[in-house]
Amino acid sequence: MQKLGPVTARIAQMRELVRDRVIAVDAERALNITESYRKNLLVPPIIKRATATYDVCSKMTCRVEEFELIVGNLGTSFLGSGVQPENGFAWFYEEFDGGKLWVRDENGVYHRDDMGTKLSITEEEKDKLYSIRDFWKGRTVSDHMDSWYPDGYEEWCAIGASSYFPGMPIGDLPSGHLTAGYPKIIDVGYAAIRKQAEDWVDAHKGNLMGADVERYMFYKSAILACDAATAMIRGYARACHQKAQGCPEAARRAELQKMGDGLVWISEKPARTFWEAVQATVMYQLLLYMDARYPALAFGRFDQYTWPFLKADLEAGRITMDQAHEIVDAFLLKANCFYRAAPPFLNEIVGVGNTYQHTTIGGVDPDTGEDASNPVTYMVLDSMGRLLLHDPTISIRIHRNTPEDLWERAIEMTKLVGGLPLFQNDEVIIPALVERGFELRDARDYSLIGCQEIVGSGNDYPAPNGTLCKATIHYGVILDMALNNGTNPFNGRSGALKTGYLYDMQSFDEVKAAMKAQVEYFLGWLVTMNNYSEHIAMRESPHAALSISIEGCMESGKDCVCGGAKYNSFGGTATGLATVADSLTTIKYMVFDKKLCTARELYDAYMANWEGHEPLRRRILNDVPHFGNNDPYADEQMKWICDVYYNACGRMHSERSRIYKAGLYGAADHVAQGAHTWATPDGRRTGEPLADAASPAQGRDLHGPTSVFNSELCFDHRHFLDGIALNLKIHPTALRGAEGAAKLRDVTKAYFDGGGMEVQYNVVSADDMRAAQKDPAAYHNLVVRIAGYSAYFVELSTRMQNDIISRTENVL
Amino acid sequence: MSSDPAGTIYDIQGFSVQDGPGIRTTVFLKGCPLRCPWCHSPESRRFDIQLSWQSRRCIGTAVCGLCLVSCPRGAIVPAEGSQSTDTEDGLQLIRVDWDTCDDCGLCAAECPAGALSMWGKRYTVSEVVDRALRDRPFFEKSGGGVTISGGEPLSQAEFTLALLRALKENGLHTALDTTGFAPWAVVEKALPHVDLFLLDLKNMDGRAHNAAVGVPNQPILENARGIAAAGGKMQIRIPVIPRFNDSGGNLRALGKFVAELGEAVTLVQLLPYHALGVPKWERIKHDGPILEATAPSDKKIGELKAILEEYSLTIQVH
């Protein structure tokens, strides 16, 4: 086993700061954008937005800390966050007006410390944010969408079975679940992109015919975006140069000077060195964060686009491997600083402490299809391991020629960090992308974003969480409604579709027909609302800063929001289908096949939340076959519901895209959904979590990973191009020594050979976690993973902690 | 031979990673002629299917109580207070009168919570093979296969031999985890179908061996020599039991004996005693004593390992 080298003192210092982070919220960005909008109220949105981005970037505070070699800050503090009033910012005022979440300390600073998300704001910054409250009333992107709705929306959303709930702003998060074109920014530079736009604009001056007006405005917005980038990066260059002047220590002075010079260069031109490539990546990320609150901007194939620079540096003797490794450390720590203020409900769904900057390593070369791993691939794994970071999420792309060394290091990282990296199977994903219309070269260049979603790198507008991050249907609720004549037992709300009562259903086929009808009904509504809000977003919320790097946009003169990208799709996810499958199996087994109870008895029992029916509930838990045990009787229903969902997705499309992707992932959403899902026939009680993503229901898989894998292969993974998350908890004793690591590798290989798309392993023991619940301070480094993301265990809510503990341990 | 003989099995475990090479499926057969007090699976001792009572799973007679009326012999009665310590407060649990119970299984069939359940189930050879074959891709990737364990699998000789043959016919790697206490004639028949023996050796002192586990060590040692002579491969497993076999003298004698087996032995494993058998023992009709002791220290195990290494053996501590 490779011994991980030590980190430098300044990296260690930054690591401490990041671990204990309290994100200081400030009003700088909000005030700057407000001022810009005030001046340009009636300017077309595409220009108004790009102008605002320029104003924000040219006025922002640019910092460089003593210990930094990669710079960039989201707010005015090292660990700060600006906010984005322009999409919808009601949550902040509601939190303060509600008066419960934020607690004022003796220094007049407010703290929000729920669920371990530590935010703070000073009285002064809070007042500034209140000063712009009135300006934004009726002016946010969401206000444009919320002022009118398609008929029937209110009734449908009141059911509470999707991402939509009554009174919510439907457009307060922009799209932006994707991999931006970092390689283009690094390799081409802003000046050349700007010139391309300017050439078009110059050529069409006074001669805008037909659709030219739209293109003209797009290219104008692109110029503004490039200027915004240049202005911001120059700001950082100035900060470095200034800091150099006051620096007493010669080596650091020279370093700061060099950083400043490099920043000046990359503010317009392509990167020349590894450091410049990494810093340019971070600067572009920051530009996007200044542009909008994109929820999940993934770094893409970081090892692929930075390695050529490192290789050249090494060949020229400009850098040592240790120096390069420090840059990778600094990059990953900087990514951890990009943690943005968000309302608590978002934490419930996506999990705490994740910046959603998924980073992909390994995989194959786009041109040759050969293994593409390189020294940066290994550095990323080692840095995550030696810094014990759980963020950003790392996916390692596995293919048939993945080197044994890389396997070993990836599994070593799993043991150290827990849950990371995610193992993704090229052999399943690449052909599936080609089937979906990707050119082979682009398919081979795919990357992962968000929790799990599969996207093209820098050429795709994939909207995998729907266009405005409202992409989930709560399938547990749908099941309850299907068996309760279209009424949600949790709140008594009814949908328009009546599918009868379980106790009137004469056959299992009738049960399935009811479920299928409700799935189609709900998905139809979900996509209707997506398509409605996307229609408004195309006008109100184009993304120039993003479009300059996404292949297709500059070529076509069309913003990526409006369909300018080379590839377009959208999608959503169904988390916890195992709960649905187990419920269907329960009905089949108990009522129709074994006749151990009547449909009425079963219905009455779970409608009473099992109260007074504990023996029946226990019999279901004990006797009924469950998904995840390699039992065809149970797996059949999982395959059925996956197929129903997938086939329903096949009918969905939007103005921008013909392709609606199905996914089986969901971060922590199975907990949040479960909290408002009534009891289900599988023995689950009201409020308990659903199964997690594509995994078997908690504690129901009793025969270890090989059986789970065999069960998972009952459905076709290629159908789920929005991503699959299978979370397997492995007891550390299963992984002892080199032999244990080899067995984990082999079990994964066999799963992937069989058609498995993804797996992630959580190597922790329940005892560790119980101890951590009692003594959080001593277990600060304990990282766990819930499908698609990982977090510090002690930062999770107690309910989520208990959920993790209750998962089956794959004990020997 | 009957075409598809059946055996009594108490567990089939997938992703078994410590019972032979690679990823394995381990089939645990019920019944053992030895009575080791340190046994970590006391539910494997008896050959017949037997009742198990796990208080932690019981939901209480107030809401359930199905078992109370199900027993034809009246062997289940409401427990007196002390029995409920294991579970949440306030539940009225039950008690099994083990002397009256004849393991008919009627109560277990009624119990909805799995609190009363039966250890052991009859499986035919083809059922076991079907189960094992589902994991074939994992075996192939990892160089794994099927391990037949126990209890003492060679005590169900007909079934075990048929199972071994069937597994080999399907091209699977086979390991046999055995106490070695079986007639040589049975071992000899198994030999061609066993890729690897996992053979327990406990104590070279025949009297101490007999006194502790109830059978002599002589047949075991002879079988070990026989396997070596016939070209079989063995991993020797030595449970390290405080005050029974953890003396330097015993380890030296074991080391010498194993070294003499020569190349037949691929690995020697030290299995330090642990108390995980005790909670299982508490759930069943007591059949022989159980040892509850503290596990040997890492230091102690290190010393014993060093002794064995003097005999040029490859040692692994589990």
Ligand code: SF4
């Ligand atoms: S197994 Fe024993 S306790 Fe259970 S019903 Fe039969 S005799 Fe009674």
Ligand code: SF4
């Ligand atoms: S039947 Fe089972 S759960 Fe019910 S009281 Fe008896 S032991 Fe407890």
